[in-house]
Amino acid sequence: MAIGKESLKNLFTVGKPKWRxxxxxxxxxxxxxxxxxxxxxxxxxxxxxxxxxxxxxxxxLKKESKMLSAILVSFCDHGVTPPSTQAARLMASAGSKVHACIAGGLLAFGKNHAGAIEESMKALQNYIQNSGPEYDWESLAQNFVNEYIKEDVKIPGFGHRYHYEDPRAIKIIKLAQEYDCIGKHTQLALAIQEVIFESKGIKMNIDGANSGILSDLGFDWRTGTGIFMIGRLPGLISHVYEEKVREPEFRKFFDVEEIYYDGQEDRQLGGL
Ligand SMILES: CC(C)(COP(=O)(O)OP(=O)(O)OC[C@H]1O[C@@H](n2cnc3c(N)ncnc32)[C@H](O)[C@@H]1OP(=O)(O)O)[C@@H](O)C(=O)NCCC(=O)NCCS
Known part of the structure; x- marks a missing residue:
């Protein structure tokens, strides 16, 4: 039976609201x-x-929309190197449905991969919020780095397993300058880069660059991983699709010879 216009309206108006x-x-x-x-x-x-x-x-504003668009593109894909892409492709090979493969990929996010954006945004936002009105970038950055060194924790948004200089980070910072989207958070991130480069020879990665810019665009740190996900989803979807249409089903990702067992020697149950 078709729902009449009045009863359809009642669907939305009758009863106490339970969701806000x-x-x-x-x-x-x-x-x-x-x-x-x-x-x-x-x-x-x-x-x-x-x-x-x-x-x-x-x-x-127009410049903000161009900036966010570039940020989403910069998150889109990093080949088969990230754990999330590998997890999604393994699941695709096993025959899981696309949405399950994507969910599996997203669950592989952690502090070393994809999780760094939110950690970095949180740290930059807290630091700027708790600093005085004058910004001495050099000493702020030095204090920032010292706090991580003291705790023996890696600074989120810096260093990369495959790149000495993350080309995405360089391009996105250049665009942020061009679009006039650099504010205090990015300035702090750039100052941190100076300090960490001096001591460890490492540079800002794409999470570090985007965390500064997103913070300057006014995004709360709690939205960081979500924004990363929006950018990365097309990449994950294309990997799952490629795995399903191009590779043999349930393929061997590595040979058994590559698996090294160093557990207990063979033994008898005995005595039972
Ligand atoms: C990405 C990451 C896991 C790469 O790690 P890695 O391949 O083990 O790094 P490297 O071996 O090249 O590190 C070289 C040195 O720099 C240090 N280092 C690397 N990243 C660092 C960071 N973010 N903060 C402080 N020191 C760092 C290492 O401890 C090492 O120091 P040591 O030689 O004194 O022991 C690491 O840089 C990291 O954890 N970064 C923070 C998380 C992050 O931003 N992830 C997103 C990546 S896109």
Whole structure:
């Protein structure tokens, strides 16, 4: 039986509200996101503008939308090297459904891979928030690095397993300068780079660069991993698809000769 217009309306108005949201209002035949009808948004704004609007609640300025768009592109893929891509491809090979492979890939995020963006944003935001009105970048950066050294913890957003200089980080910082999107957080990140390069010879990676810029764009650190995910999803999807259509199902990712067993020698149960 078809639902009449009145009863459809009641679906949305009857009873005490149990959920609260400031993101999207849904009415019969009308969907309003952050105050804008989705009919107006579709075809008029870019995907990155929609991401900005959803997460921050306001439309970005043109330069902010160009910056976020570049950040999302910079997160998109890093070949088969990251643990998340490997996990997703292993699952695809085993015959898991696409959404399960992607979920498996996302679950491989950790402090060494993908998790660094949020850690870095949190650290930069806390540091800037708790600093006085004057910024002496050199000593702020030195204190920042000292705190990590004291705890023997690696600084999130710096160093890379494959790159001495992460080409994405260099490009995104250049764009942020061009788009006038560099603020205190990126300045602090750049100052930290000076200090850590001096002592360890390592540079900022893409998470470190983007964490400064996203913080300067006003994104709360709690949104960092989510924004990384938005950028990385197309990469993960293409890897899962490639694995499924190009490689033999349930392929051997390595030979048995490559597996080294160093556990207990063979033994008898005895005495049971
Ligand atoms: C990415 C990462 C795991 C690479 O680690 P790695 O390959 O073991 O790094 P390296 O062996 O090249 O490190 C060389 C030296 O720099 C140090 N180092 C590397 N990254 C460091 C960091 N972020 N902070 C402080 N010191 C760091 C290492 O301890 C090592 O010092 P040592 O020679 O005195 O022992 C590491 O840099 C890291 O944990 N970075 C922070 C997390 C992060 O940003 N991840 C996202 C990567 S895109």
């Amino acid at each position: 949201t400031a993101i999207t209002r849904v009415e019969p035949n009308n969907i309003i996101t952050r105050g804008h009808s989705q009919e107006d948004l579709i075809g008029n704004i870019s995907f990155s503008e929609m991401v900005y609007l959803l997460i921050k609640g306001e439309m970005p």
